[in-house]
Amino acid sequence: MNKSINGATLRKMFSSAFSLVEENKQTIDALNVFPVPDGDTGTNMSLTLKSAVAEMTACENNSIEAICVSFNRGALKGARGNSGVITSQIIKGICSTLMSCENEIMVKDFAKAIQAGSEKAYKAVTVPKEGTILTIIKAMAEKSKSLARAKSFEDFFAGVIEYGEEVLQQTPDMLPVLKKAGVVDAGGRGLVYIFSGFYKALTGEMTEVKFVDNVEKDVTSEEFHVNFNSLADIKYAYCTEFFIINIYEKTTDADINMLRSRLMEIGDCVLCIGDLQLIKVHVHTNEPNRALGYALQLGELNGVKIENMLEQNRKIRKEQEKEKPKKFGMIAVAAGEGLNNVFKDLDVDYVISGGQTMNPSANDIATAADSVNATNIFVFPNNKNIIMSAHQANDITDKNIIVIPTKSIPEGISAALAFDANCSAEENEQNMLELISNVHTGLVTYAVRTTNVDGIDVKVGDIMGLDEKSIVTTGADVGDTTVDLVSKIITEDSSNLTLFYGDGVTEEDTTILQAKLEERFPDVDISIVFGGQPVYYYIVSVE
Numbered sequence: 001m002n003k004s005i006n007g008a009t010l011r012k013m014f015s016s017a018f019s020l021v022e023e024n025k026q027t028i029d030a031l032n033v034f035p036v037p038d039g040d041t042g043t044n045m046s047l048t049l050k051s052a053v054a055e056m057t058a059c060e061n062n063s064i065e066a067i068c069v070s071f072n073r074g075a076l077k078g079a080r081g082n083s084g085v086i087t088s089q090i091i092k093g094i095c096s097t098l099m100s101c102e103n104e105i106m107v108k109d110f111a112k113a114i115q116a117g118s119e120k121a122y123k124a125v126t127v128p129k130e131g132t133i134l135t136i137i138k139a140m141a142e143k144s145k146s147l148a149r150a151k152s153f154e155d156f157f158a159g160v161i162e163y164g165e166e167v168l169q170q171t172p173d174m175l176p177v178l179k180k181a182g183v184v185d186a187g188g189r190g191l192v193y194i195f196s197g198f199y200k201a202l203t204g205e206m207t208e209v210k211f212v213d214n215v216e217k218d219v220t221s222e223e224f225h226v227n228f229n230s231l232a233d234i235k236y237a238y239c240t241e242f243f244i245i246n247i248y249e250k251t252t253d254a255d256i257n258m259l260r261s262r263l264m265e266i267g268d269c270v271l272c273i274g275d276l277q278l279i280k281v282h283v284h285t286n287e288p289n290r291a292l293g294y295a296l297q298l299g300e301l302n303g304v305k306i307e308n309m310l311e312q313n314r315k316i317r318k319e320q321e322k323e324k325p326k327k328f329g330m331i332a333v334a335a336g337e338g339l340n341n342v343f344k345d346l347d348v349d350y351v352i353s354g355g356q357t358m359n360p361s362a363n364d365i366a367t368a369a370d371s372v373n374a375t376n377i378f379v380f381p382n383n384k385n386i387i388m389s390a391h392q393a394n395d396i397t398d399k400n401i402i403v404i405p406t407k408s409i410p411e412g413i414s415a416a417l418a419f420d421a422n423c424s425a426e427e428n429e430q431n432m433l434e435l436i437s438n439v440h441t442g443l444v445t446y447a448v449r450t451t452n453v454d455g456i457d458v459k460v461g462d463i464m465g466l467d468e469k470s471i472v473t474t475g476a477d478v479g480d481t482t483v484d485l486v487s488k489i490i491t492e493d494s495s496n497l498t499l500f501y502g503d504g505v506t507e508e509d510t511t512i513l514q515a516k517l518e519e520r521f522p523d524v525d526i527s528i529v530f531g532g533q534p535v536y537y538y539i540v541s542v543e
Helices: 007-023 025-029 041-057 064-078 081-098 107-124 133-146 153-168 176-181 186-203 253-266 288-296 309-322 337-345 362-371 387-395 409-418 425-436 478-489 507-520
Strands: 238-245 267-274 279-285 300-308 326-334 350-353 374-380 400-403 440-446 451-453 456-458 463-466 471-475 496-501 525-530 538-542
Touching: 007 025, 007 041, 007 064, 007 186, 025 041, 025 186, 041 064, 041 081, 041 186, 064 081, 064 362, 081 107, 081 133, 081 186, 081 387, 107 133, 107 153, 133 153, 133 186, 153 186, 176 451, 238 288, 253 267, 253 279, 253 288, 279 288, 288 300, 300 309, 326 337, 326 362, 326 409, 337 350, 337 409, 337 525, 350 362, 362 374, 362 387, 362 400, 374 409, 374 425, 387 400, 400 425, 409 425, 409 440, 409 538, 440 478, 456 471, 463 478, 471 478, 478 507, 478 538, 496 507, 507 525
Parallel strands: 326 350, 326 374, 374 400, 496 525
Antiparallel strands: 238 279, 238 300, 267 279, 440 463, 440 538, 451 456, 463 471, 496 538
């Protein structure tokens, strides 16, 4: 029975939580109420935790603080979709509390951490909705207070999980849409899996983390990325790499572990892997002589490479000074060759590949912002499930990210059209928000599950027409369903309609559809554009 937790155990608990969510992500995805073909909750939670565990795996230090810092940082960078962002905020609250525990974590400490996780999650959502993952973490936090004096962590987590499951089963009564679909909340189910992963690690049932494909990759990989644009980011000046060969007979595995510990005392980004035949070493340090000296006690050196990262920084800054950053830049999220070209034609600097089935992470958005040579970056998420990740990217980059909450491709295009380089950031933001409010979006796709949504029966394989809020029509034919959808979202004031046709839809079919719509709506200017987007046969823009 575990009465306390040290850093090594905490590492196992975090890894086990990811593993259990990864194993069950399809189960979580299947709970999504809307029958559109997307990855969504389970996938996004799994990818968020995968990033957190990857960052933690790269951390060789087993102190509670180091593990919490790395796990939290990885979750922040990898957060995808609303479920992923909320999960990252729960992790942030938990880790920020636990990291103050020096050598061991007691049950009462973890109880406080769960409460902090609940508070962080609620603050992250502008309008919290009960019956979701927020309700489950709040319930677990409340239960943890009464269990704070539990005799062991096993008893503590068993009680927290049992109560979390009990409340999860009540979520259909809290959200009518869940009751209609006959499912519990997907995010809440994912959260119960996370805590069950903690419990399994403590009871010895932990399953192996299956994703580890980047733990021992080459030291030039992103694990050891340094932001050469920021001199302050370079705490240790010398990137030092070498191999240890012809290892002495007296050397043991314990000596390799000791070398790793010594390197961590004089630097960071430590990689020390291998065996008694060959050892590979990488470290960022201000004392490469000491790193080499430690290594010489184990064997001979080969392939020594020492790079001055400060000098690299100076060269990069000189190059950047030749091209001063512009005041504004724009980033959009889109999937499909045609849509990418549309945004580029509107002077959008960077198009992140993503959308309904592949939500980019906060780190993806921050990385894109860093690559744009501008001080202020307007970001068009173009999907309601990406907006929170876009906001979270501000915590990762030094750029000033201004998120325009576009929920669709047509809104993103309208926002880009509203941009005026001569206006201030505030004026541009206001103009963009005003223009996207006049855009109506329709989507045509297919159903992946049989359900009833807002009184409309949907069967697997049905063609569905959706507006910004719900399913408005279904049918067996793509063209007929599209015409019916347009008739429901178009108004007397509408003057322009654009059909973006997706991957698998021909221009010939779209031209025929255009003619039908022109005959039906003679006063509306109708145009067709190749989008090449997955999932949706047509994206319809009405203005």
